[in-house]
Amino acid sequence: MNEFTIIEKYFVPLASGKGSLNLKDDAALIQTPLGHELVITKDALVQGVHFIGNEEPSEIARKGLRVNLSDLAAMGAEPFGYFLALMTPSSVDENWFRSFTAGLKVDQELYGITLLGGDTTRIPGPLSFSITALGFVPAGQALKRGGANPGDNIYVSGTIGDSALGLKIAQNEWQHSDSFLLQRYNLPEPRVELGMALKHIATACMDISDGLMQDLRHICNCSGTGAVIQKDLIPLSKQAKTLLSQMHNADEIILAGGDDYELLFTASPFVSEALEAIAHKTNVPITSIGKITENKDIELLNNEGSRIHLSKWGYDHFA
Amino acid sequence: MNEFTIIEKYFVPLASGKGSLNLKDDAALIQTPLGHELVITKDALVQGVHFIGNEEPSEIARKGLRVNLSDLAAMGAEPFGYFLALMTPSSVDENWFRSFTAGLKVDQELYGITLLGGDTTRIPGPLSFSITALGFVPAGQALKRGGANPGDNIYVSGTIGDSALGLKIAQNEWQHSDSFLLQRYNLPEPRVELGMALKHIATACMDISDGLMQDLRHICNCSGTGAVIQKDLIPLSKQAKTLLSQMHNADEIILAGGDDYELLFTASPFVSEALEAIAHKTNVPITSIGKITENKDIELLNNEGSRIHLSKWGYDHFA
Numbered sequence: 001m002n003e004f005t006i007i008e009k010y011f012v013p014l015a016s017g018k019g020s021l022n023l024k025d026d027a028a029l030i031q032t033p034l035g036h037e038l039v040i041t042k043d044a045l046v047q048g049v050h051f052i053g054n055e056e057p058s059e060i061a062r063k064g065l066r067v068n069l070s071d072l073a074a075m076g077a078e079p080f081g082y083f084l085a086l087m088t089p090s091s092v093d094e095n096w097f098r099s100f101t102a103g104l105k106v107d108q109e110l111y112g113i114t115l116l117g118g119d120t121t122r123i124p125g126p127l128s129f130s131i132t133a134l135g136f137v138p139a140g141q142a143l144k145r146g147g148a149n150p151g152d153n154i155y156v157s158g159t160i161g162d163s164a165l166g167l168k169i170a171q172n173e174w175q176h177s178d179s180f181l182l183q184r185y186n187l188p189e190p191r192v193e194l195g196m197a198l199k200h201i202a203t204a205c206m207d208i209s210d211g212l213m214q215d216l217r218h219i220c221n222c223s224g225t226g227a228v229i230q231k232d233l234i235p236l237s238k239q240a241k242t243l244l245s246q247m248h249n250a251d252e253i254i255l256a257g258g259d260d261y262e263l264l265f266t267a268s269p270f271v272s273e274a275l276e277a278i279a280h281k282t283n284v285p286i287t288s289i290g291k292i293t294e295n296k297d298i299e300l301l302n303n304e305g306s307r308i309h310l311s312k313w314g315y316d317h318f319a
Numbered sequence: 320m321n322e323f324t325i326i327e328k329y330f331v332p333l334a335s336g337k338g339s340l341n342l343k344d345d346a347a348l349i350q351t352p353l354g355h356e357l358v359i360t361k362d363a364l365v366q367g368v369h370f371i372g373n374e375e376p377s378e379i380a381r382k383g384l385r386v387n388l389s390d391l392a393a394m395g396a397e398p399f400g401y402f403l404a405l406m407t408p409s410s411v412d413e414n415w416f417r418s419f420t421a422g423l424k425v426d427q428e429l430y431g432i433t434l435l436g437g438d439t440t441r442i443p444g445p446l447s448f449s450i451t452a453l454g455f456v457p458a459g460q461a462l463k464r465g466g467a468n469p470g471d472n473i474y475v476s477g478t479i480g481d482s483a484l485g486l487k488i489a490q491n492e493w494q495h496s497d498s499f500l501l502q503r504y505n506l507p508e509p510r511v512e513l514g515m516a517l518k519h520i521a522t523a524c525m526d527i528s529d530g531l532m533q534d535l536r537h538i539c540n541c542s543g544t545g546a547v548i549q550k551d552l553i554p555l556s557k558q559a560k561t562l563l564s565q566m567h568n569a570d571e572i573i574l575a576g577g578d579d580y581e582l583l584f585t586a587s588p589f590v591s592e593a594l595e596a597i598a599h600k601t602n603v604p605i606t607s608i609g610k611i612t613e614n615k616d617i618e619l620l621n622n623e624g625s626r627i628h629l630s631k632w633g634y635d636h637f638a
Contacts, residue, residue: 024465026394026525027454029357029456038348038349038350042436043404044449071345085362085449117359119363123444123445132361139350145344
């Protein structure tokens with residue numbers, strides 16, 4: 001197995017987009033469409049940190065792509081392509097590359113993107129890779145974290161906490177016959193269509209990757225606001241509800257669990273009808289879970305209106 | 320040491336450029352100057368593969384940046400900024416981050432670039448990082464590998480083989496009192512100014528990262544040509560000459576050694592005066608080492624005109 005053979009056989013066919021120059025040059029060459037800005041994000045995934053390692057290589061590849069597409073979605077961008085820096089231990093064989101690149105191909109077609117460049121190298125350590133994802137947004141229309149206004153509603157897409165539960169299943173902490181939660185951990189759904197639809201609607205937006213409460217704090221810090229969240233309004237899947245009812249640390253999993261890759265956004269109460277239409281059109285549930293406040297506290301209330309105190313707000317990749 | 324504290328204290332100050340959004344958002348937002356294309360490249364560096372690990376963190380950081388800037392130089396692009404995905408083992412402490420980011424700062428100022436985004440994470444393995452470097456080039460003027468014509472001269476910048484010798488010094492295979500060769504390995508000089516100056520001159524261009532002969536083959540394959548190289552024309556530093564005169568595998572080190580990060584390019588013999596002016600202006604030696612041929616062979620000749628056969632053409636990151 002030779003570096004250049006692997007690139008030729010498995011990666012060049014993924015690089016059909018014009019900007020990639022067929023992976024034949026030192027760099028890619030990208031034209032930004034007139035009147036647009038380029039949105040770029042870069043996230044690394046490391047075995048034992050961001051995935052377990054017993055997943056199919058194709059699933060690992062798709063997860064890597066999707067967590068990056070989720071960042072583009074959070075900015076309201078239309079995905080265009082990606083770069084991949086792949087670091088493989090020597091145990092990785094050609095079958096592994098076949099499966100990994102097959103996974104990339106599936107999601108390239110699903111999200112209309114192309115491989116643009118990158119590199120492959122050996123690592124005397126765990127399988128690791130970094131993806132740089134590019135998208136375009138009409139100039140001046142990118143969604144940011146800093147635009148929330150007091151009085152805005154706070155919304156989340158989909159359901160929260162599934163992925164943190166899926167991780168526990170993947171780590172064999174629990175047996176669970178239903179594959180839904182595991183799937184939510186292994187194969188998050190970047191809310192690309194929703195993000196694009198929110199461009200004229202949301203005042204602030206980000207994706208939830210490190211825990212709902214911690215990520216909400218980012219929006220509040222950037223916007224110079226606070227927030228009140230009604231815990232009972234946070235949308236849970238029926239599978240999560242069943243499991244969480246048996247657990248002592250259910251709150252922590254829902255509120256500080258990572259990897260949801262749902263959108264967390266704020267919008268004026270006056271656009272709630274437009275949001276209903278967007279939820280219907282994109283087929284992604286949207287739920288209001290609280291309000292942005294002028295007061296800079298972030299409060300979490302139970303259904304009796306009492307404040308809940310959290311010992312953990314989210315995920316720290318250094319902890 | 321907390322992930323967000325490290326980002327705030329050491330990385331946010333590096334992200335003063337407008338597109339970075341102060342690292343506060345999910346992605347960066349880049350405006351391509353009118354009439355320009357974006358050039359993007361991405362290369363990963365892994366301890367034990369791309370650097371030894373006993374270097375100063377600041378040197379490791381600068382090397383990572385420079386190998387990527389070298390790819391931009393090979394396309395004739397003006398560097399703009401970069402993304403960093405940093406994977407650190409738990410042994411890395413705050414002093415390490417201080418030194419690593421200080422190295423980035425030095426080269427940011429030297430090359431006029433800014434940090435645009437990325438992420439930091441733990442790795443249960445060797446220190447690894449990937450950089451995505453961005454630059455701009457006037458539309459249609461990027462240098463590529465595929466434009467060499469039969470009859471073109473083949474040029475290299477600087478001197479060849481220093482870095483492969485520096486690696487052997489870094490690995491303690493030899494003691495050598497002069498720091499020049501080690502420095503050439505640890506801190507390559509991306510030929511940014513030269514690359515930009517070659518935009519209307521070179522017919523094909525790339526940087527030499529995996530070995531002169533192997534990289535020349537890339538240019539020939541992309542251009543549908545062959546080449547004849549005069550071995551004795553390949554420019555060597557006086558330090559390299561001294562060491563190589565004592566070695567049995569000197570040819571392999573010069574011709575197949577990696578990490579030179581010099582530019583390898585082709586140009587019509589009619590522009591040799593312009594090239595002399597560019598060499599003078601950029602203060603980078605340019606040497607003609609051979610000719611592009613219609614015949615698709617790549618021949619290496621000694622000073623008697625006999626063909627030299629090589630057992631190794633360059634570096635394979637999987638071998």
